[in-house]
Amino acid sequence: MASLRTLLASAMLLASAAVSAHDYHGGDLDIAHPWSRPLPPVATTGVAYLTITNKGAAEDVLLSAESPVANKVEIHTHIKEGDLMKMRQLDELVIPAGGEQILAPGGHHLMLMGLKQVPAVGERFPLTLHFKQAGDVEVEVAVDAEPAKAQGHGHDQH
């Protein structure tokens, strides 16, 4: 797998050269603005946020996700226990017909476990989402210094 890093590096270069909208489509799903917070170089876990909109007449389900930058990707949510917000792993995430799921700080998110490399601010890394109906949708997660769509969800300490 010596070429993985090279592949990834060129994918990131290509991605950062593209300036246009940062939205993806798969089946009846729109996936808007996948982003991640900046991470310290020694980070072993990361988080990805995005918004999934289902324009279809049937529900879809996010079953799992994967990325070449992490050993595995888990679907997480935050649950309030007393005054504490705790993370819980979810088996899947339902996107209702005509509805949306907003993955954002303080709520649902994709957790990148066992980072193999830490993407820098301004870079993008690939993420593949596996949906029950829409199949696989590949997106690129932008590492943003100032998240654009984080409003209204409080702060967490991921």
Ligand SMILES: [Cu+2]
């Ligand atoms: Cu988490």
